[in-house]
Amino acid sequence: MASVHEWTGLEATALRKALRLSVRGFAQRLGVAERTISKWEALGATTRPRPDTQAILDTALAQADAAAHLRFETELSAGPHPGTVSRVLRTWPRVWDYESWAEDIERAVVALSRQNFDMAGKLLGRWLTRWPARDLDxxxxxxxxRSTALVGDLRRDQGALLGSASAHHSYSAARTLFAQLDIPRRVAQVELSLAVITEMSGQHDNAASQYEQLVTDDRLSRRDRARARLWVGTALSKNGNHDYAASVMQAASRDFEGLSEIEDWSVAQQKLALAHRGAGDLSAALHFMDIARSTSMLDSPMQRVRLDTAHGHILLSDPATAADGLVVLAAAAELAAKYGMSHQLQSIDGIRRDYGRQPALGRR
Known part of the structure; x- marks a missing residue:
């Protein structure tokens, strides 16, 4: 519902048009002279009705139906003085705004799953910039x-992890809002996302500690607790503790199997493959990698890059298959660059640099 803090000729003209009245009809509606209406329309934002007339205009707007309110806002937003409009006009969300917002959140989730970052950013940004959080019910x-948390997902997938315009910043803001709303499950989910950022930033010990606390957190669903367990293993493996990491990942894999979460189970096989590669058991690594590649049901660019990066890394670890590994990594890098997945691209570049620093004998 729109309201006007201070009426000028600009808003008065917009109201007349929204009510679909002639100058004479509008003057009669307000109880003022026709020449007064004409003056408002001629002078626009430079003239202000008297205080008693301001109150009359307030009443006329308040009594208008929803369609007239919509026409009023549309007329002002298309007017010649947008700076004046933003100063005097303030709108609050309506039922259909919330419905459209919820639909755009669903569309943004789909866009993110396809790594269509531009579309997701536009869908979320147009709502986050419309009203300050303090003005919302x-x-x-x-x-x-929810939109702020999804912006965190977007920035995470783009590799913007830390700083003022980063995944960490968005997740922290979302956690504060969910805490204000007293929704513990959402708060815990964002804390899980923040732990992922800690891991992606290279703070593996800290990430493992955060994950371990969330494994037993009753605010989370069983699936999210199983994910936290899997990511404990991921952080441990990245820190070189591959054997223990594999045992933790196996426990998470059993959790996913019991929950019938097939895609999460498939991701666990990929993580297990990398843990075994780190431990030097390339046969087991390839075994789990084959399972992951054959059972994954997602066909998103992100999942293809992750699978190919893991597969290429394993192939690169054996001199007999290293050439194939380089080809697989090149394809993964091309796809990551195409979709703007900078963190994945950095990971691939790091794997290739490490391979290039190996002794020549090891690269034959």
Whole structure:
């Protein structure tokens, strides 16, 4: 519902048009002279009705139906003085705004799953910039928090991990909003996402500690707790503790199997493959990698890059298959660059640099 803090001729003209009245009809509606209406329309934002007339205009707007309110806002937004409009006009979300916002969140989730970052950013950004969080009721604040968390996902997948315009910043803001709304499950989910950022930033010990706390956190669903367990193993493996990491990952894999979460189970096989590669058991690594590649049901660019990066890394570890590994990594790098997945691209470049630093004998 729109309201006007201070009426000028600009808003008065917009209201007349929104009510679909002639100058004479509008003057009669307000109880003022026709020449007054004409003056407002001629002078626009440079003239302000008297205080008693301001109140009359407030009443006329308040009594207008929803269609007239919509026409009023549209007329002002298309007017010749956008700076003046932003100063005097303030709108609050309506039921259909919330419905559209929720639909755009669903569309943004789909866009993110396909790594269509530009589309997801536009869908979320147009709502996050429309109203300040402090002006929203609980429903609007929830949508604002969900959108902010999804911006965190977007920035994470783009590799913007830390800083003022980063995944960490967005997740922290979303956690504050969900805490304000007293939704413990959402708070814990964002804390899990923040732990992922800690891991991706190279702080593996800290990430493992955060994951371990979330494994037994009753605020999370069983699936999210199993994910936290899997990521404990991931952090341990990245820190060189491959054997223990593999045992933790096996436990998470059993959790996913019991929950019938096939895609999560497949991801666990990929993580197990990398843990065994780190431990030097390339036969087991290839075994688990084959399972992951054959059971994954996702066909997103992100999942293809992750699978190819892991597969290429394993192939590169054996001189007999190293050439094939370089080909697989090159394809993964091309796809990562195409979709703007900078973190994955950095990981691939790091694997190739490490291979290039190996003794020549080891690269034959």
């Amino acid at each position: 609980d429903k609007g604040l929830y949508l604002f928090a």
